[in-house]
Amino acid sequence: MTKPRIFVTRIIPEEGLEMIRREADVEVWQDPLPPSCKMLRQKARGMDALLCLLTDRIDENLIAAIGPQLKVISQMAVGFDNIDVAAATARGIPVGNTPGVLTDTTADLAWALLMAAARRVVEGDKFTRAGKWKTWGPIDFLGPDVTGAALGIIGFGRIGQGLAKRAQGFDMRILYFSRRRHPEAEQKYGAQYADLDTLLREADFVSLHTTLSEETHHLIDDARLKLMKSGAILINTARGPVVDQAALYRALSSRTIAYAALDVTDPEPIKPDDPLLTLDNIIIAPHIGSASYRTRARMATMAAENLIAGLKDVRLPNCVNPQVYDRIPG
Ligand code: DGY
16 A cells, blocks of 8 residues: 655654654655745645644645645644645645643743843853953843742743743742633732733733734834833743834834843844844844753654644644534544
8 A cells, every 4th residue: 555645844853753654655854944935835746744844834825736635734833823724724634733742841941031131141151252251240240130020921821821830939920911811820820910001011021922813913013112111021932023023123222121032033033134133132042942852852743643643534633723624524
């Protein structure tokens, strides 16, 4: 019997590749950079399944070009704003993602960025390497205390709540804003619901944990940055376009807010001539929120599980468009 054919858009942890190699003929894109749209279309054409990443644009044209034999699109990420899910759904193609497994790892990074920004760790490191450390300075590298400060969490899903859990250990006042109230989590983490403007006005640290949608695109813009405290620190581990980056540059360079720490930018990678890169009061990490050995291995096996289920016409363990099963028994 001929095996199904799979295209994997980058080298992923071996644990996941091993699983799909047992079931299918697998072609893996070997370059460290993602395939171009043209190359992706060429490579994916005729495949039975696609294992993709957030760096691949999976739009309606690509889905159509792959062909009617396509059974499943499996994304190795929790976010899936790079995929035209409606187009996949219209063709009855299930789309998988990897929720849950990266919650703690991403919340850890958000916390690391918060601490590093508050205590100016990256600036201090650059200063030391530049040979500028001449003595202990009583007024050098001062930053705000984290303990006892107010933390505003925008988007109170798994990762936002994970950050609240960490903040509890630092006796922080926790405010959150989200589309709906989370009474259990409010109780568990001592978090208080606030409308967005109140949160921005009252928080010393604002951390973003929303998905990217039309509603959240440029959620943090000039007007909202102006509501924030002048000493406030903004952390973004969600998606770059949630922040209007030009507005962030204006806010940081005019000290409307004190500092930002980003794990995500718009676009990714950030352009080398982006003015944000000229500032000292920002930390920019290269989208490493889920980058722990264990989490990436688990994301790869979850993506493989979704992919294999799709090939076998079984309901994906983690499906973002379960409506497809209204039509297909599974
Ligand atoms: C995701 O999974 O959506 C993260 O951004 C990358 O791990």
